[in-house]
Amino acid sequence: MIEDVFPRQLHPYWPKLQEKTRLWLLEKRLMPADKVREYADGLCYTDLMAGYYTDASEEVLQAIADYSAWFFVWDDRHDRDIVHGRPDDWRRLRHRLHAALDSPRHHLHHPDALVAGFADSLLRLYSFLPRTWNRRFARHFHEVIEAYDREFRNRTAGYVPKVEEYLALRRLTFAHWIWTDLLEQGAGCELPDPVRKHAAYRRPALLSQEFAAWYNDLCSLPKEIAGDEVHNLGISLVTHEGFTLEEAVDEVRRRVEECVSEFLEAEREALRFADGLADGTTRGKELSAAVRVCVGNMRNWFSSVYWFHHESGRYMVDSWDDRSTPPYVNNEAAGEK
Incomplete structure (x- = not known):
């Protein structure tokens, strides 16, 4: 379905993007050099972003791709802190990320490479659009950090959230509104609240x-x-709804397919909404064009996510020596003690 309805797109800057993000991971010490050499390209982090924000300028796309690579490294640190029982390390990191989000310039040389890399990526992202966008992005990411803390506590306690609780938490840990905010970076235009919060825009997003x-x-x-x-x-679904594993897989697949069909309908409404913004003024024309770019990139997300999951080494668990330990992670405790 995805291959037929959502043709794959890729920003022409992608080969350079891959090279520069690889160098950035090394420069910021976010992954050991041997892990970068062996795994970075195969993890396809840059492919994911190059297939999503296809209208972004090269500078913006590079900032987004580096930030995205950082996000995956952070996700792996969070996972390893849970697996190896390091709650104090996680608590320190959580507080430092909150602080860096509000004042990245003061954290560029932080002893923890993850904090310093975060600060670097933030300063670059904050340089493209007005401060109002920056404050919104920061507000959304503060919520993501706290959601990761809830995940930490759930996993430590072995607590499986019920379906509706999980879905609400997932919108934060997957950073729904962060990637949606970045659509505006890709379009080079901050959308005013009446446009961004309009149901015709929010629904497909x-x-x-x-x-x-x-x-x-x-x-x-x-x-x-x-x-x-x-x-x-x-x-x-298995834990709380009595599904077998096979039934749960079928239900998740059904929800995925429903998202696709509902998006196609919402996309048409969003494009009509974009047309209505072109009211004959220069500003109206600009907003109409920006919304069209954002909606086009929402469409790109389907194919980009699809191919990422089938090509990235992040999900090839059957090829790992230990199915519970990704080969591209560093299992040692990290950060300043």
Whole structure:
């Protein structure tokens, strides 16, 4: 369905993007040099972003791709802190990320490479659009950090959230509104609240993110079962709704397919909304064009997420020596003690 309805797009800057993000990971010491050499390209982090924000300028796309790579490294640190029982390390990191989000310039040389890399990526992202966008992005990411803390506590306690609780948490841990905020960076235009919050814009934005989160749940289920995860729609369905594993997989797939069909309808409404913004003024023309770019990139998210999950080494659990330990992670405690 995805291959037929959502042709794959890729920003022409992608080969350079891959090279520069690889160098950035090394420069910022976010992954050991041997891990970068062996795994960085195969993880396809830059492919994911180059297939999403296809209208972004090269400078913007590079900032987004580096930030995205940082996000995956952070996600892996969070996972390893849980697996290896390091709650104090996680608590320190959580507080430092909150602080860096509000004052990145003061954290560029932080002893913890993850904090310093975060600060660097933030300063670059904050340089493109007005401060109002920056404050909104920061507000949304503060919520993401706190959601990761809830995940930490859930996993430490072995608590599997019920389905509706999980879906609400997932919208934060998958950072739905962060990737949606970045659509405006890709379009080079901050959208005013009446446009951004309009149902015709919000609905396809949410559907594209829900598709991505649930497709991720579908593809990462073997990896997460192997790693004793508790956060997966399939796991919630089995634990709380009495589904067999096979039934849970079918239900997640059904929800994924429903997202696709509902998006196609919402996309048409969003494009009509964009047309209505072109009211004969220069500003109206600009907003109409920006919304069209954003909606086009929402569409890109379907194919980009699809191919990422089938090509990235992040989900090839059957090829790992230890199904519970990704080969591209550093299992040692990290950060300043």
